[in-house]
Amino acid sequence: MSDPMDEATQKVKADFDRIALLSSESSHNDYYLNYLLRQLPHACADALEIGCGTGDFSRLLARRAKRVLALDFSPNMIQLARRRASDYPNIEFQCADATLWDFPVESFDCVASVATLHHLEMKGMLSKMSRALRQGGTLLVLDLFENEGAVDALTSLVAMPVSLSLRLLQTGRLLPPRAVREAWDEHGRTDSYLTLSQVRNICEELLPGAKVRKHLLWRYSIVWKKV
Ligand SMILES: C[S@@+](CC[C@H](N)C(=O)[O-])C[C@H]1O[C@@H](n2cnc3c(N)ncnc32)[C@H](O)[C@@H]1O
Incomplete structure (x- = not known):
């Protein structure tokens, strides 16, 4: 079975x-x-990104870091990321499952992940990411959270018109094209997020001194410096 x-x-x-x-x-x-x-730390030689998707953040990192290693387990994402980064010889994209990947110890000045950690077992992945950082390096996470309580519900209400307006300004549409919506709806059926208190508890345990920030558009960030 x-x-x-x-x-x-x-x-x-x-x-x-x-x-x-x-x-x-x-x-x-x-x-x-x-x-x-x-x-990011001032001197950033090596950066690692987990779950790079089409490589938007990898390319931004590559303007600040000497070398960027970016992983994603979707072959189509990696293919697109490589195509879009043809002007960035300092990015290496690898098609790899982050849960099976052998993280080198103390090898990066920045380890980052955007909108990916909710697909992974958070504690285990944060431990691996923090071990892969050199002393003085920075761990960066952006991800989505599950609302809990009235304040989150209210923030979510405020976020809705902001989100629609931003999309309208950027794309001229209130909603993404139908095929895109359908693909994300299908994905959303099995997607789940931690609440901010769960995230904060994990950070307190694993990343002492981490800055956990709630952002308006259903996201939070973690910034942790390894001392
Ligand atoms: C919501 S997308 C975010 C992509 C990109 N970071 C961005 O912000 O546009 C999540 C990405 O994580 C990747 N991913 C999920 N689980 C993974 C795993 N176990 N190993 C590597 N990549 C994974 C997916 O293939 C997808 O590209």
Whole structure:
């Protein structure tokens, strides 16, 4: 009998292979990438990105770091990322499952992940990511969270018109094209997120002193300096 975890992982991979073929628009993650970049250490030789997708953040990292290694387990995402980064010889894209990848110890000045950790076992992945950092290096995470309580519900209400207006300004449409919506809806059926308190508890345990920030468009960030 097949392992249900394997099936779940296969589904995520298939979802992103499908999404990659439709990918054209920017996402709400993009509004927070500059905030992440501002947290980078001054001297950043080596950066690692987990779950790079089409490589939007990898390319931004590559302007600040000497070398960027970017992983994703969707072959279609990696193919697109390579194509879009043809002007960035300092990025190496690898098609690899982050859960099986052998993280080198103390080898990077920045280890980052955008909108990917909710697909992985958070504690285990954060431990691997923090071990891969050199002393003085920075861990950067942007991800989505599950609302809990009235304040989150209210923030979500405020976020809705902001999100629609931003999309309208950027694309001239209130909603993404139908095929894109359908692919994300299918993916959303099995997607789940941690609440901010769960994220904060994990950070307290694993990343002492980490800065966990809630952002308007259903996202949070973690910034942690390894001392
Ligand atoms: C929501 S997308 C975010 C992509 C990109 N970081 C961005 O912000 O546009 C999540 C990405 O994580 C990748 N991913 C999910 N689980 C993974 C795993 N176990 N190993 C490597 N990549 C994974 C998916 O293929 C997908 O490209």
